Amino acid sequence: MIAPPAVATRNDTISGRSLGYIPALDGLRAVAALAVLGFHAQIPGFGNGDIGVDIFFALSGFLITSILISRSGPRQPINFRDFYRRRALRLFPAYFAVVGACVIVELFADYGGTFKGAVVSSVYLANWTIAATDAGLGTLGHMWSLSIEEQFYVIWPVLLALLLRRLRWSGTSVLIAVSALVLAAWLMVVSLVIAGAPARIASNATPTRAVEMLIGGMLAIYIATPGLSGALERCGPASRVSIAGVVACVALLALVPMTGTSETVNSVVLWPVIAVLTCTVIYASIRAATPLAAPLSARFMTAVGKRSYGLYLWHFPVLVIIDTRWGLDTWAPRLAGIGVTAVAVLLSYRFIERPFLKRKDARRPEPEPARRPEVRVLGPELPMKT
Numbered sequence: 480m481i482a483p484p485a486v487a488t489r490n491d492t493i494s495g496r497s498l499g500y501i502p503a504l505d506g507l508r509a510v511a512a513l514a515v516l517g518f519h520a521q522i523p524g525f526g527n528g529d530i531g532v533d534i535f536f537a538l539s540g541f542l543i544t545s546i547l548i549s550r551s552g553p554r555q556p557i558n559f560r561d562f563y564r565r566r567a568l569r570l571f572p573a574y575f576a577v578v579g580a581c582v583i584v585e586l587f588a589d590y591g592g593t594f595k596g597a598v599v600s601s602v603y604l605a606n607w608t609i610a611a612t613d614a615g616l617g618t619l620g621h622m623w624s625l626s627i628e629e630q631f632y633v634i635w636p637v638l639l640a641l642l643l644r645r646l647r648w649s650g651t652s653v654l655i656a657v658s659a660l661v662l663a664a665w666l667m668v669v670s671l672v673i674a675g676a677p678a679r680i681a682s683n684a685t686p687t688r689a690v691e692m693l694i695g696g697m698l699a700i701y702i703a704t705p706g707l708s709g710a711l712e713r714c715g716p717a718s719r720v721s722i723a724g725v726v727a728c729v730a731l732l733a734l735v736p737m738t739g740t741s742e743t744v745n746s747v748v749l750w751p752v753i754a755v756l757t758c759t760v761i762y763a764s765i766r767a768a769t770p771l772a773a774p775l776s777a778r779f780m781t782a783v784g785k786r787s788y789g790l791y792l793w794h795f796p797v798l799v800i801i802d803t804r805w806g807l808d809t810w811a812p813r814l815a816g817i818g819v820t821a822v823a824v825l826l827s828y829r830f831i832e833r834p835f836l837k838r839k840d841a842r843r844p845e846p847e848p849a850r851r852p853e854v855r856v857l858g859p860e861l862p863m864k865t
Contacts, residue, residue, distance in 0.1 A: 490706025493648045495549035498702075498711075503764035504538070505784030506775025507757070510728075511535050512787035514735050519621075519798050520816055521807040526738035530753055532624050533691055534731065535791075537757035539628055540635075540695025547636055548703045553648050557640045566632055568839040570788075572831050574625065575601070577792045581618040590799055593617030603629040610683035618796035623683050625791075630685045631692050639696070650704025657697050661751075664690045668746050678742035687746070694754035698761060713767040724763020724771040727756040786828045793823040 511531035518528025551557040578597050585593040596616030599608040605622040608614055616622065646652040664686055671681045681687045702708045714720045731753065740749065763771050774780070783790065794816075801807065801816045 491650050491704060492553075492706070493548060493643070493650045493653065493700060493703045494705060495552060496703055496705075496711070497549060498545070498765055501764055502776035502781045503767075503772040504542075504761065504775075505787075506777065506780035507534065507538060507760055507764065508784035508787040509780040509782075510731070510775075511538070512783060512790045515791060516794050516817070516820070517735075519795055520813045521802075522813060524736045526736055527740075528735050530731070530734050530749070533750060533753040534757050535624070536628070536688060536691035537695040537754040538761065539631070540692030541699045541758065541761055542695075543632060543635065543692075544639065544696035544699035545703065547639055548643075548699065551640075551643075556644075557636060559636060559640075562636055563632075565839050568835045570625075570629070572835045573789050573792055573827050576827065576831050577796065578619065578622075581796050584796070584800065585617065588800075588803075590617040590803060591615045593619055596620065596622060600626065606630075606683040606685065610680045613677070613679055618799045620799070621791070621795035627683070627685050627688050628692075631689065634685075635692070635696070650700060650707050654697060654700055654704075654707075657693055657700065661690055661693045661697070664693065665747075665751060668750070672743050672747060678746070681746045682742070688750075690750050691754040691757075694751065694758060695761075698758040702762070702765065711766055714763070714769070716768075716770050718768065720763050720766050721768035721770050723759055724766075724768045727759035727763070728771055728775075731756050731760070786824050789824045789827040789832060790820065793827060794820045797823065 511534035514525065514528040514531035514534070516528075517525030518531070547557055547562065550561075578600055581593050582597045584590070585597075592615040594617075595608075595614060596605065596619030599605045599616070600619050600622040603626040605616060605619065606624070606626040609616070609620075609623050642653050642656050646656065667684075668681050668687045668690065671687070702711070734749070734753070760771065760775075764775060797820045798807065798816045801812050801819075805812045807813055807816070
């Protein structure tokens with residue numbers, strides 16, 4: 480006999496907390512983006528800077544899950560049409576601008592597979608192409624991670640909606656279900672390692688990289704359940720949350736220069752560890768832990784964080800072109816690449832991304848009158864962008 484769905488008690492019910500704008504999360508985006516930039520620019524001390532992608536995955540899982548929960552409820556199902564419209568306006572304009580620019584450049588010089596990269600990136604299948612064939616995608620070789628995120632955006636909202644409905648918005652029950660998904664994804668990674676599969680398969684397969692995004696989703700569910708997370712008041716400098724947040728952030732920064740770890744250690748150990756560390760920083764940022772929030776909320780960090788999507792999109796093609804022509808073994812080409820990237824990012828944000836970001840919020844549907852009681856709000860509504 481199948482047990483009936485769990486029934487959420489009042490304290491265990493998931494409720495969409497409006498967290499307010501949290502500058503420190505933009506700062507965390509900046510940390511991730513600058514780590515990846517330093518890695519691809521071959522700057523000394525950034526030998527493991529590609530962990531910025533892992534940070535992005537965990538952060539994306541948290542933000543997307545928070546968005547889905549905050550705009551729905553037991554009496555108001557997830558509005559998939561609005562969700563995907565907003566995702567398209569956020570992601571597509573700059574994404575396809577980069578794809579188009581790379582194709583144009585490829586007409587005049589061969590950078591090793593850009594045309595193939597443009598085809599598979601246009602349908603967000605770059606990750607599976609690399610996993611299956613180990614094909615080079617030229618100046619679009621970095622699109623594998625964005626393909627994984629887009630596939631997650633397609634699958635996760637539907638799966639989350641099913642879990643919420645089946646488990647009647649019980650925070651504890653949904654957390655248990657999602658933790659089972661995390662375990663299944665991690666065991667898939669372990670199975671591929673034991674089977675001796677090429678490392679590129681686990682690194683590029685959406686189900687395996689879901690470990691990081693689902694851990695981020697678990698944090699969002701925990702925070703959205705007041706009976707579990709409690710009040711989200713500010714933390715004093717000596718509080719346990721503040722200390723944990725600082726330690727986690729320092730640990731992430733300490734991983735950036737670390738080299739020499741095997742692909743097995745990276746996939747089996749570091750992916751979940753980085754996701755947990757990232758979630759610790761996120762939670763401390765939400766609690767406004769001063770020792771952590773202050774540096775992450777600095778003007779430079781938030782400015783970079785708001786432009787981190789464009790930074791990730793544009794930096795790789797620029798650096799591939801410079802590396803092919805002049806190499807990145809000395810500081811002159813590295814700085815030139817960073818400078819060209821900065822100009823491209825600023826122009827992209829001003830003339831491509833911002834106009835569509837304004838449209839993204841122009842047609843938000845009116846909420847139903849009968850919604851769950853509001854909980855304490857930390858600030859104005861958070862425009863959570865990934």
